Amino acid sequence: MNPTIHDVARVANTSKSTVSRYLNGQKVKKATEEALERAIITLNYHRNENARRLVMSRTNTIGIVVDNISNIFYSGIIRGIEAVANKKGYNCIFYSGTSNAKQEASFLHLLFEGQVDGIILLSFQKRDLLELERMMDVPYPLALIGDHGEMDGLYSVDIDNASGVADLVTYLHELGHRRVAYISGPSHMGPIKYRLKGLQQKMQELQMEFRPEWVVASDWTNQGGYEAMKELLQEEGYTAVIASSDETAIGALRALQEQGIQVPNQMSIVGFDDITLSSWVSPPLTTVRQPLQQVGMKAAEGLFAQIEGEAVERTSHLFKPTLVIRQSCTKL
Amino acid sequence: MNPTIHDVARVANTSKSTVSRYLNGQKVKKATEEALERAIITLNYHRNENARRLVMSRTNTIGIVVDNISNIFYSGIIRGIEAVANKKGYNCIFYSGTSNAKQEASFLHLLFEGQVDGIILLSFQKRDLLELERMMDVPYPLALIGDHGEMDGLYSVDIDNASGVADLVTYLHELGHRRVAYISGPSHMGPIKYRLKGLQQKMQELQMEFRPEWVVASDWTNQGGYEAMKELLQEEGYTAVIASSDETAIGALRALQEQGIQVPNQMSIVGFDDITLSSWVSPPLTTVRQPLQQVGMKAAEGLFAQIEGEAVERTSHLFKPTLVIRQSCTKL
């Protein structure tokens, strides 16, 4: 059996409550402090966190539920969350829905059961509206990152996807491009809808021609981008391609180069995300960078505000990406 | 305040222990079962996991400590771990040492404090020997993935890196190559030493010439591979390059192509890892694939064996990679 606070008290010749106070940083007499230190080392005592949580109804821990823990995009967000959590003295633990197809809402039990003080749900998949509604009823601290199904009532944070694409359109427009093609992504991903909407709105605003046959879908992989570009190459008339992710943009670039089409001289291309690879390819890819860390921080801040009983705006908070100009576009 | 088992008992007109038994799947009379079901729904009862863990000294949860949660290599391993854990009815929670430079051993407190029943430490960084020794003294279920500092006394699982490189050497030798260059990786990574050792041993065995100037280090990034290859290009005489990771191999490929050196006609190149990108590049890269999922499963199995009190071999368990032949090498 592990030693308990009671054992420590016995060995140090004092009482449980003194031990508890000492452990929690309250002042004790110098002599008892030393005795306690010795006792704790001798017994190799570690406090039982479960007992503590039971009586305190508090865990000092937040849960982060991610659909795919190895998604590289989440790493920046997680860094942001952890930065805030560390400052607040909280621990982060991660739950992954990766292999088992558990739904996010199924992790809410962690909250009910007292395993965590709050939860951040992190996923760029499009979310189920029923699940979102269910979450709105949860009287516990909760923050969403990613799609919020355009409904209010939940504290959520996301990239302003529409704005990012709009920036790309504007940039191409400034370079003189009037007809641009678009490589979209898989429909189950949250950002897809907003990126397309941003494209359409900005193009309309700038009175650019929008042709449905200049829009193709991809699965957001490199290979998908390659294939989408091949498909797109059967149409003509556009002078630039906007890919809705850098990975597809790079695949598309490969298809273009394979066809002997020079980038950017004969075709301009831009991506979205600013992944590391984007600066390596040739030509280096113009794209927009997502403020991932800020997103994570904002979500964590909102969560802690809720944990501490403050009022938060239960609505969506968006962060604008920033344009990163490299060498994949040319002036017309 | 949340409803407790006591509230449920009151509403269902029975006693705490009956509720507890019902919740734990023991048989109760049909009538009480129905009453309990109703009471639980009415009250929206969720059992307090902390109280339960306190009295049971058991969490049904294992902790997975990873240095960088977004490392794509870990995703396969994690899938393996989760598969075994799910089968055993355990939950996995992840702890990340990402942002804060916490050492792995500092997560052992989770075990002492009763937060988890066992821990898997997952990292491909080279491990600190002092930390490893400290872990050997821990009388709790523990499994290591990655470097085990060549010491026994810990249950650990790893890729057989030496064997992987040896396979590559053998393959090149079979193709007629006798003089090969090698792009190593960063010294703080665990596999580096073993991969180099595998290279040297197999080359010696096959009586191939090993020249120090044909060995350069890289940081295992694409750009690092590019630079390493440039450095290597100042030397001559070798007919093939073994890169110690696919990402560097792809960078090296870029450098070669930039110099107008045709792959595989003028230079053969192989990588290590079999990342997705390796089959996309041109020419598709010959490499070795790591059995990541198996590694994860083996670690989890060893951990559960320990949790269940079985004896396990407290030593290193290695899994051999398999050669994946594509088109980046030519017969001499």
Add this chain to the structure above:
DNA sequence: TAAATACATGTTATCGCTTACACATGAAAT
């Protein structure tokens, strides 16, 4: 030196659950 104050420590109830044990109930065996 006695009274007033501050500070450190001990006593005890409590958090919500599981479980050993005792007890009640009803069916099966005598």
Add this chain to the structure above:
DNA sequence: ATTTCATGTGTAAGCGATAACATGTATTTA
């Protein structure tokens, strides 16, 4: 009808911590 046994349920004692309250000791002040 009585005894036996199985089965379901209640009582009560912990699990290991915190914290309100009471108490004791040291320090300051009159």
